[in-house]
Amino acid sequence: MPELTSQAQRLTTALHLDGKRVRVEVCGELDLDTGERLRNCLHKALSDSVQGVELDLSGVSFCDCDALDILLSLRQRALKQGKTVVVRISGGAVDRLVTVTDPRAMFADSGADGQDTAARHTQDAEASVERDEDLRTEIAQLRRAMHTRPTIDLARGILMASFGLDSEDAWAVLVAVSQNTNTKLHSLAGSLVAAVKGDPLPEGVREQLSAAVAKVDSTAGTPQLR
Structure with missing residues (x-):
């Protein structure tokens, strides 16, 4: 896959094919204004991948609850397709947000090749429902604060x-x-x-x-x- 770069005000994304996975580099500010562009980019990356998506968020300078909501939705979408979403590299802005909500384990690499078995996907999907709901409650509270x-x-x-x-x-x-x-x-x-x-x-x-x-x-x- 050739590199695909899309730009919006305060947001830049780049997609790279890395084996059977698509690596997405995100730079700039992730908030309500740039959220839809980010969502579309991640959905394309997931659709183009065989096993899932790897995220490099080291270039993110600001991240709010809308961005986390997008990542959670992407993860659920990936699970339904038997794929995974892995945050390979984060950064200060992302780390501050996940410190509050602590979803790191959901985006951790679960295997050497980043691919779970079908049974593991099913188990992960079932076990994560309650945690996802808790996170969405916290996100709703954060959104009200916005x-x-x-x-x-x-x-x-x-x-x-x-x-x-x-x-x-x-x-x-x-x-x-x-x-x-x-x-x-x-x-x-x-x-x-x-x-x-x-x-x-x-x-x-x-x-x-x-x-x-x-x-x-x-x-x-x-x-x-x-």
Whole structure:
């Protein structure tokens, strides 16, 4: 199979035939906006494969619950066809999401050649139904939280501009401050946006923000958010 590359805003995918499996390299951001393009790409890869799909997600810079939902649906589709879906390489953004939902075992290679017997496929499919339902419940909860995403994304952009952070470091700072101040992420994001407009941040939040930024960026003279 010749290399097939498709591009959308913030997403690039490449398909490669690797023996009886199709290897898919994914780069960019996986979210609601790019989800349909990703779904179509993975369905094509599965259809073109004999044994299944191998995923290289090391180039993914952002991943939300919609992407995980797509992967779970792909796995179920593969099981019905007697195929497998294996995540060969992940990355920081993907690892953060699966740390919450812990579906790693579902996408692990179960054999030397990546192919299960028919009996193993059937057993795996039956045993995974309950776990899949639990994961979908967690995904639904995460999706509800996405209604606050515009504010969170804006706050992340503020941190990137104010402290010279990249996208991942800005996200890490938000999460750290949220945890250390026992503040919901969307509430913290709202406070940061309000701070830019002139409302002062609570002292405790300011202290934790400075500490979190210092942890991810040791550059001297990092500006303080006013």
